[in-house]
Amino acid sequence: MKPIKDFVNRFDASINLDENFIVKKENRYFLLNESLKNLIKKDFFYGGTYLGKTKNGKFFPSFSLLMMIAERKANKIIVDKKTEWLFICGRDIFKQGIIKVMESKKRGDYTLILNQHGECLGFGKILRHLDKEKEGVAVKNISDIGDFLRREA
């Protein structure tokens, strides 16, 4: 649980996950529901909601976990349609594409990237204070939903 909690904290957010329903399979974490908990066997491959994995001491979140964080008070930015498209193609975010900033604007903080429908597209790291700069790369892309396509390529 600690890697998940530590990761969520990086968005100035908190999340309450019932540890009784979290299972770890090798380096991957899953959140089960009541029915699944009663049915799951040791040799499962995947179960319930995938939360993320640890690799070389680093936590890699699932998009389901990012969505769960996005439903709460957390560092978020909303981007315009063009920026949304560029972001899911793996690009960083330019200041001009940001419509709204919620919570942190501080350099070095993690922030969730949302489209204009409030849907979470991934997350990134703020590269320069979001109030101070008017243009240029503002948020570095760390992970975006285009990954679903890249994984299978």
Add this chain to the structure above:
Amino acid sequence: MSGKEFFVSRYEKLGWKYENVKPKQAIRINVMNTKKADVIKRLEALGIEFEKIPFLENGYWICKSKFSVGAISEYLLGLYSIQETAAQIPATLFTDLEDKIVLDACAAPGGKTVQLADLMQNTGAIVALDVKKQRLPALSNQLERCHVKNTIIYNLDARQAPRLKITFDRILLDVPCSGNFATDKDWFSRRTIKDVEKNAKLQREILTEAAEVLKDGGEIVYSTCSLEPEENELNMEWTIKNLNLQVEKINCYGEKAPTNIFGKQLDSSIENCRRIWPGQTQGFFVCKIKKRVDAL
């Protein structure tokens, strides 16, 4: 016994005249994640032209799109799935899916698993099996993309389902099959009747084990994308005779299945199955089976 002429003459004996077809691309809106009207509005705003599939509640044909509908945010966010038209039918044939324990015995790549979760509104539990380990990442990616929360995946042969020691309310058997020419341009040159018979045997073995783990009063939906009667009507005839199961009436797109196969008369209930010849969809076969009332 193989080749285009051989297979086409069989289809003619079953009442269908061969024609070259190109099924339209189809999508299915995941209503557990979104409102249908919202997705329609968003796709229209992107200039995508589509048409409602008249016999599917959440299915749409893509008529025109300047870009791949599998590479935009709406898809990556799990608002819809790309799923062949006929393949959208089997999961809709179950009754009362919410809160049920469901087996998807041959699940990868997961289009129907996601559809089951959608119909269940993420309640209950789906146990999804696939024998090929290399296909599991595609299956789990689909589940993650579409926010499916009620599924466990095992790398397991469907014939080993009893090893899980679970009995199921609903079982989807979208079994491995010979496929059909509508989705494989080399189909006629690659397939022989021996392949068909080999697949039919495997399908009967899967049916046998599925019957073992079906609860009394439970339902099995059996489907293939094969046009060959050995994998369809003849397997259902075998099922009725050997597994204490009966074919139920269903109401869906497709023709009543023939009950006379190359001169062999089958049980009249086989006509409750649906055979879909290629056209707007790929070729397909689907039916629903339950334990015989006198066997309960």
